[in-house]
Amino acid sequence: MRKFAHIDAHTVDEAVSALRLYGNRAAAIAGGTDLLGKMKDEILPRYPEALINLKTIPGLEFLREDAGVLRVGALTKLEDIGKEPLVCQKYAALSQAANRMASPHLREMGTLGGNLCQDIRCWYYRNPNNRFPCLRKGGGRCYAIDGDNRYHSIMGGSVEGGCYAVHPSDTAPALIALNALVVTSKRILNLENLFQVDVGKTTVLDADEILTEIQIPKPPDGAKSAFLKFAIRKSIDFPIVNCAAMITIFRGKVKAARICLNAVAVKPYRALNAEKAILGKQMDEKLAESAGLAALSESKPTERNGYMVQIAKTLVKRAILACNE
């Protein structure tokens, strides 16, 4: 790695002011498992001049229920979330997502906030030494459109001719299905609105803004949630497709549904069509299958990723059925 300055932040304000001081030239580091890989490979056109360490801020690593709301600090380790019995019982999708992510070692290091704010894994973007100066680096084109796009978006680019890299988070769809809010140093926003596709950015967070907490409201009575992931290996791999659902069933009929896919589009993809397709209907396997079809009704796969459509359909179906068990 090249040389950089390192600053331990001791409060959120201190971290924010240090980030503001450096503008876009510094990076915040929590678990570091994504950032250090990027720095070692020198994938970015500009190397961070300073790292602002968030791990030294006390009071950002917690997991507790306050008045029915599950509050998780941004620095909470993914392993702790996955193994927490409370999360396992009431917020199954989050627990399953945390347990299926990366490898045990990375879960012991990685934080929930970092998982939501992580960078894309597109192999053109990640190619060492900034070999492909793509749109996300301020360059002129997306190399995946004409290149090998087997792991890229099946829902089109960010804009016409825009970036095709998918968002790789496992916890994001689970938290969106659970209707989570995120608290930052500046504002509270719905998790669905956190993600953004821009040069050097995957979130709407400003350069001097950090994520501090994730809040999950109490699931409706009778709601069940589930998370499923498709990857080549059981451990270590990023998802090829993943899907989370939270379904409320009342007297055999679907009363409420939230379904979210990820790794299929440039941002976590809320399958609103699928939710609409099953609302108020009798829950059975056929309905789940029709939800899968509806969820992918707007898909436009590229040359090499048509197979992901089939996987996504099946995951939507299975996630819905898992909520009915």
Next chain:
Amino acid sequence: MKAGSSNRSSCGRLDDGALYQELKLMPNKDVPGVELKKYSCPYCLITFDAFEAIKSHIVADHKSEALPESEGTVHLTINGQEYTFQVEPDWTLYYLIHDKLGFTGTKLMCDRGACGSCTVIMNGRPILSCMTLAIECKGKRIETVEGIAASNHPLVEEYVKHHCMQCGYCTPGFVVTAKALLDRNLNPTEYEIREALGGNLCRCGTYPQHPKAIMDAAKILREANREPGIRDAG
């Protein structure tokens, strides 16, 4: 030129006494010609005659450490031994343990956090030392494969017995991960072991042997734990 000549100490730096005398910063009654100076507080410029007095003034009135450590000073406990290092921000924990300290049991393979060869135990968690900055390990308790071997942990013997290695490069990472698992769970199922070792890669394909060795080591540890109880009862 002869090494260590002139007024340079062995570490190649001007030794403190000589430096201070040269700069006339240090009040030294024993050295003729050196003017006695008072110590002035960097915060409020009040002057003091004695070094101890200014130290206690800074601690009491300015709520600051009298002699703050520099940014890169890291106190660590590695295998039960305390160390203090002066590190650079870009040093990884692996670099510190392996290259600087010489604990070569910790291996580097992928250097991207994917293979588990560089696993060490930090405050009870199995973590990847290649993706951890040394400067962020202040006050941490670290255990490497050398510490596990020195403690006569049954894992080492069981790994040999079950022949869990071919080339052996990934083995320390497996042993450290297994030790972290046994610290938390003395009776792991085969499924739990497979899950815990999910982040360790072995190109020789020794995977089936690891659960066997770890379960046998767990059994030995459980029996060893039971023994004092039996003795107490007797």
